[in-house]
Amino acid sequence: MDRSQKADSVAYLNGVFSEAGAVIITRNLGLTVAQTTVLRNKIREVGATYKVAKNSLAKLAVAGTDYEGLGDFFTGPTAIAASVDPVAAAKAIVEFAKTTDKIEIVGGSMGTQVLNADGVKALASMPSLDELRGTLIGLIQAPATKLAQLATAPAAKLARVFSAYAEKEAA
Known part of the structure; x- marks a missing residue:
């Protein structure tokens, strides 16, 4: 990635963080392309987004948003699920995680409230x-x-x- 592509990526992620009602961070533990496609389709169905992002760029993007507390979760192969509906992304991720052990829920956030993995699962159980x-x-x-x-x-x-x-x- 050159400098302008990185700036575009940070700007895109910053926009995602600014508009999101909730953000869920997952860790990919060897998902196949087919599994990733199924996950992306499930997330898209509920009106959420799922993006694999470079950790350093994601840390830059959360700076200055309500989701600054997520900076510590960006280690290893992570992906970001975000939705305007605070429960939608969490439900889709938790449902998919029940079918495979190749994705780990690291944590998430609803605005300034940072959630651990159990908090995300509790959020997913809400209507x-x-x-x-x-x-x-x-x-x-x-x-x-x-x-x-x-x-x-x-x-x-x-x-x-x-x-x-x-x-x-x-x-």
Whole structure:
């Protein structure tokens, strides 16, 4: 890499760190090309990015961002997964790590909060932003459904009472 390519790489990574809701650092322990392709596709599906970067350039890129605490994690063959949704990248990485032992979760960060590997796994167990939105919409709609049921219930009860009296008098 020449100097201008390095500057472009640092600028790109800095942009990734500036926009990300969460960043996960992994260590490649001999992933094949096919496995890496599967991982990249899974990460892309959830709207995240996965980039293998030179450690010295990644350390330069995190300087001045909320993710400065990640600088110590950039040792060995590392890769960076980032997403705007704080849970998406963590879920994809943890799910993939369950299928192979050739990737190690080193740590991560949500803003200024630095996470170790167990913290990333805990983050992955949380519901994603879309799941939370669905739950919230369900909670908002539930009272309206209950009100509609309550509004029709008294009339139905009255009809059953009148029907019971009619049957009683007929007998």
